[in-house]
Amino acid sequence: MIQFFHVSKKYPGGQAALDEVTFDIPRGQFVFLTGASGAGKTTLLRMIFREEVPTSGQILVNGRNVSAIPRSKIPYLRRTIGVVFQDFRLIARKTIFENVTYLPQVLGVDLQEQKKLAYQALRRVGLAHRLNAFPPELSGGEQQRVAIARALINDPDILIADEPTGNLDPDLSREILRLFLEVNLRGTTVILATHDRDTIQRVGRRVLTLDHGRLANDQELIGTDPPALDPLAAEAPQVPEELIPAPEPPPEETAG
Amino acid sequence: MSLLKALRYFFREAGVNLLRGWKVSLLAVLTIAVSLFIGGAFLLVSDNLESSVERWRGEMRVVIYLKPETPEADLRRLAAEAARAPGVRSVEPVTAAAARKRFQEVFPSLSNLVAGWQEEPLPASLEIGLDPRTAGNAPGREAWLASWRTRPEVSLIDDDREWLGQLATAVAVVRTVGVALVAGLLGAAIFTIASVIRLTAYLHAEEIGIMRLVGATELYIRAPFYVEGLLQGVIGGLLASGALWAGYQLLHARGGGSLFSSVLALDFLGAQQVAFLILLGGAAGLFGAVVSLRREAL
Ligand SMILES: Nc1ncnc2c1ncn2[C@@H]1O[C@H](COP(=O)(O)OP(=O)(O)O)[C@@H](O)[C@H]1O
Ligand SMILES: [Mg+2]
Numbered sequence: 001m002i003q004f005f006h007v008s009k010k011y012p013g014g015q016a017a018l019d020e021v022t023f024d025i026p027r028g029q030f031v032f033l034t035g036a037s038g039a040g041k042t043t044l045l046r047m048i049f050r051e052e053v054p055t056s057g058q059i060l061v062n063g064r065n066v067s068a069i070p071r072s073k074i075p076y077l078r079r080t081i082g083v084v085f086q087d088f089r090l091i092a093r094k095t096i097f098e099n100v101t102y103l104p105q106v107l108g109v110d111l112q113e114q115k116k117l118a119y120q121a122l123r124r125v126g127l128a129h130r131l132n133a134f135p136p137e138l139s140g141g142e143q144q145r146v147a148i149a150r151a152l153i154n155d156p157d158i159l160i161a162d163e164p165t166g167n168l169d170p171d172l173s174r175e176i177l178r179l180f181l182e183v184n185l186r187g188t189t190v191i192l193a194t195h196d197r198d199t200i201q202r203v204g205r206r207v208l209t210l211d212h213g214r215l216a217n218d219q220e221l222i223g224t225d226p227p228a229l230d231p232l233a234a235e236a237p238q239v240p241e242e243l244i245p246a247p248e249p250p251p252e253e254t255a256g
Numbered sequence: 257m258s259l260l261k262a263l264r265y266f267f268r269e270a271g272v273n274l275l276r277g278w279k280v281s282l283l284a285v286l287t288i289a290v291s292l293f294i295g296g297a298f299l300l301v302s303d304n305l306e307s308s309v310e311r312w313r314g315e316m317r318v319v320i321y322l323k324p325e326t327p328e329a330d331l332r333r334l335a336a337e338a339a340r341a342p343g344v345r346s347v348e349p350v351t352a353a354a355a356r357k358r359f360q361e362v363f364p365s366l367s368n369l370v371a372g373w374q375e376e377p378l379p380a381s382l383e384i385g386l387d388p389r390t391a392g393n394a395p396g397r398e399a400w401l402a403s404w405r406t407r408p409e410v411s412l413i414d415d416d417r418e419w420l421g422q423l424a425t426a427v428a429v430v431r432t433v434g435v436a437l438v439a440g441l442l443g444a445a446i447f448t449i450a451s452v453i454r455l456t457a458y459l460h461a462e463e464i465g466i467m468r469l470v471g472a473t474e475l476y477i478r479a480p481f482y483v484e485g486l487l488q489g490v491i492g493g494l495l496a497s498g499a500l501w502a503g504y505q506l507l508h509a510r511g512g513g514s515l516f517s518s519v520l521a522l523d524f525l526g527a528q529q530v531a532f533l534i535l536l537g538g539a540a541g542l543f544g545a546v547v548s549l550r551r552e553a554l
Contacts, residue, residue: 051469072473072474075468075471075472075473075474077471078468078470078471079470079471083469089462089465089466089469090466091462091466102466102467102470102472103472106467106470106471106472106473108261150470154471
């Protein structure tokens, strides 16, 4: 799904932000990206959606060489990748509905369908009732959930999150993290940057560690506290595992 | 995506941007309006001057004044002779007495100025109407006039062509000055619009970043700004046309029979010219927007 081959990045005037980074993230994996501030996490993530290009090396996303995509085709790559940031990046003057449906609107989806998509996406993050609010009226945790709904609206293959809980207190962070795990359960590849070692220890999963631009460690961790964060355990312990990842049905059809 | 939907979105975004930044938008609209107003005024005056010149050209005359003592028989003989020349449409012999009567009719208050003289105060003349098609320069016209000048009976020849020629030159000068002035003003207006659009884009930098992030195409991101420039220009053009019309009505109401209403602004601009002003405004606005966003990164 996401392959880096000897990727290096040098910003003009600076030293190497990334240095010969190589890894392969298969489809459907959940990956933590960690490392101290300035280790190169943001730079690495920005390369996946071609916000930045490597100085050397190759990046394949979904089998496509990202550096070779012509400028005019970049939007099509980005439509398959949802991105969430630490600072939410919502448009303050637009409603939650408008923020979330920006991409469907660009794609010319009709309003009725947009509403359905927005409802589904916001329901997944538990905010379906705030459709007409404006971002500043929401708490930080809620804003981040809206940002996640926006990232999910087009059913992306990949969800990228750059320190999504950096601005949130621990309880909210857990909730947000649970959302990402849920999204991953439905088959979306998730790559989440954080320098919160604690969370990583508790949740487990694959962990890529950057140190001064080098990939210092690539390991599988077993979480110490999976039930607390595992959406299966937390929300529906009695349901057989194979029934869980079904997509949520639209509201009309849930009654029966 | 459907074009109609996209256009609706572009216009809605542009409208919202115009209203949100209405102060700077107004500035842009006014600079466009002022330049188009001045351009329109020049167009109005030069068009009317030109049509006046055309009209006068149709009535163009050469008047040959005779010496005071020329007998009436000579006047008739000369008239008959003049009528035979090519390009002459009509010849009207005006006797000295007829000239005096006409003067008294046209200027009743000045009639005693020419009354009570021993001799006739005004000279007899031949009023020669020229064929408008060749009026300006029928072949041999100069030689023909020169031959009249050397006649002993002739005192003076008044040739309309001279001042009509000068007037035509004046029209051309007005036109040129107008075009140059408008080009300069429009340049300034385009610069203003470009700055305003760039400012709007700058204020929306964060939003634009988010649009890019979720996968909006460049066209989709930029089109609202292009439409904003277009709207500013078109609104400027509409304002300019309205102001021209109001000014025209005002001057007409005030100055009936003055030089202005009879020569400089007999007719208002035609629908095509008004449409041209508005389109010019729109084009200038669009151009300003395109120029301001021409760099790859907004
Ligand atoms: N746009 C940029 N221009 C120059 N240097 C940059 C830029 N972005 C990041 N850097 C540098 O690259 C290194 C890695 O930064 P970053 O990828 O943001 O790390 P992290 O997200 O892990 O904190 C840092 O030394 C940072 O100063
Ligand atoms: Mg970072």
